[in-house]
Amino acid sequence: MAKHSPVTGRYVTIDVDGKEYKVFYLHNGKGQPLICQHTAGCHNHQWRGLLEDEEITENYNVIAYDLPRHGKSDPPHNTEWWKEEYKLTADHFCNFIVKLCDALELKDPIFMGSSFGGNVALQLALRHPDRFKAVIPVEAADYAPGFYLDWWHHPHANAAQVCGSGVWDLMAPQSPEMDRWLTWHYYTQGSEAFKGDLYFYSVDHDLRDELRNIDGRRCPVIMMTGTYDYLTPPEATENTARQIRGGVYIEMTDIGHFPMSENHDVFRVYLKEALRIIRERTDNN
Amino acid sequence: MKQDISSWAAKYESLTNSDETIAAMAKYYTCVFMFDMEQCKVIIEMHDGKVKSINTDPGPLDAYDFALRASAVSWREFSQPVPRPMFHGIWAASFREDLKIEGNHLILMKNLRNFTVQFELLRKSGVPV
Numbered sequence: 001m002a003k004h005s006p007v008t009g010r011y012v013t014i015d016v017d018g019k020e021y022k023v024f025y026l027h028n029g030k031g032q033p034l035i036c037q038h039t040a041g042c043h044n045h046q047w048r049g050l051l052e053d054e055e056i057t058e059n060y061n062v063i064a065y066d067l068p069r070h071g072k073s074d075p076p077h078n079t080e081w082w083k084e085e086y087k088l089t090a091d092h093f094c095n096f097i098v099k100l101c102d103a104l105e106l107k108d109p110i111f112m113g114s115s116f117g118g119n120v121a122l123q124l125a126l127r128h129p130d131r132f133k134a135v136i137p138v139e140a141a142d143y144a145p146g147f148y149l150d151w152w153h154h155p156h157a158n159a160a161q162v163c164g165s166g167v168w169d170l171m172a173p174q175s176p177e178m179d180r181w182l183t184w185h186y187y188t189q190g191s192e193a194f195k196g197d198l199y200f201y202s203v204d205h206d207l208r209d210e211l212r213n214i215d216g217r218r219c220p221v222i223m224m225t226g227t228y229d230y231l232t233p234p235e236a237t238e239n240t241a242r243q244i245r246g247g248v249y250i251e252m253t254d255i256g257h258f259p260m261s262e263n264h265d266v267f268r269v270y271l272k273e274a275l276r277i278i279r280e281r282t283d284n285n
Numbered sequence: 286m287k288q289d290i291s292s293w294a295a296k297y298e299s300l301t302n303s304d305e306t307i308a309a310m311a312k313y314y315t316c317v318f319m320f321d322m323e324q325c326k327v328i329i330e331m332h333d334g335k336v337k338s339i340n341t342d343p344g345p346l347d348a349y350d351f352a353l354r355a356s357a358v359s360w361r362e363f364s365q366p367v368p369r370p371m372f373h374g375i376w377a378a379s380f381r382e383d384l385k386i387e388g389n390h391l392i393l394m395k396n397l398r399n400f401t402v403q404f405e406l407l408r409k410s411g412v413p414v
Binding site: 146151154156157158161162164165166168169170172173174227228230231233 | 368375
């Protein structure tokens with residue numbers, strides 16, 4: 001008897017700002033849509049633990065997609081993308097997510113993302129508060145400079161290993177060795193996109209003067225950061241959440257910047273609390 | 286208790302040379318780096334994944350490709366079995382603590398996978414400061 005996972009994958013084609021993307025996504029579960037963005041330079045396997053989490057998928061329809069240029073989502077098929085440097089912008093990132101949610105006909109989805117996915121969650125709360133039931137920015141902050149580096153695709157080094165090992169100590173030493181090496185493995189696969197993703201993360205994303213315009217009562221914002229995250233340290237997330245009306249900050253002990261892929265068993269404890277808060281704040285809406 | 290530097294060097298060499306993760310991709314892991322621990326300095330020469338030499342008394346003209354410099358306090362934190370946040374790697378400590386990475390960064394990046402593994406062996410060897 002074959003040991004099939006309940007997780008299934010599909011492709012959906014969407015047009016975003018004139019670019020045609022055939023987007024790959026994994027999904028499992030039923031009920032409230034929970035759409036998940038992987039971290040920069042990575043892909044949707046980062047959410048493998050959540051996708052197979054029986055307790056959460058009992059009530060949540062978990063969808064984890066590959067952003068174009070990552071995993072099984074190709075670069076756009078209708079443009080000569082190889083003739084220009086890839087630099088992800090906040091505008092395009094947000095437009096993509098809304099278009100994908102529309103194509104999948106997701107009603108009031110909760111959006112969750114980590115790292116650059118967490119930063120775009122803040123952008124969505126600012127730009128599209130009525131399109132999402134709530135957002136869960138993980139390892140996010142209003143501004144995250146310093147990681148838009150040439151080293152990620154320097155032609156004289158092994159870019160795959162630089163990306164894999166360059167993010168190694170974004171993870172906590174307590175996280176299981178297997179999960180940390182799997183995360184390393186994912187990162188070796190995404191080196192061509194990593195730097196362009198980080199253009200959004202460290203350059204184009206800057207909400208320092210916009211946090212007051214995010215209304216966490218209209219679109220709840222539940223932020224979570226691990227204590228071993230040196231890139232977006234806990235104080236950066238806490239400081240961000242404090243400036244958002246109704247913003248919530250949850251500190252995750254003994255975990256790092258990739259909580260869902262480095263240690264799902266720890267991450268899920270905090271995620272369940274975030275989902276409980278969202279239910280509490282939105283059940284009467 | 287502070288370790289004798291020669292004993293430390295022998296232990297670190299042995300741990301490196303017997304590490305299976307380094308051995309799995311040892312070929313071409315060849316570079317020379319300095320650990321500047323404030324109270325002492327060592328220069329470690331790697332060749333194809335093995336320690337060729339550890340110079341525990343480097344002179345002013347002894348060469349290396351890149352150096353990691355931090356306070357003795359930081360090196361003691363790096364060597365804890367489970368380091369505290371921000372002392373758990375060279376990126377974390379250079380972004381948030383007093384670690385300075387100097388010299389030819391490209392050589393560090395060329396060897397980053399194995400160097401990262403080898404740096405974490407300090408959690409088993411301890412440090413001589």
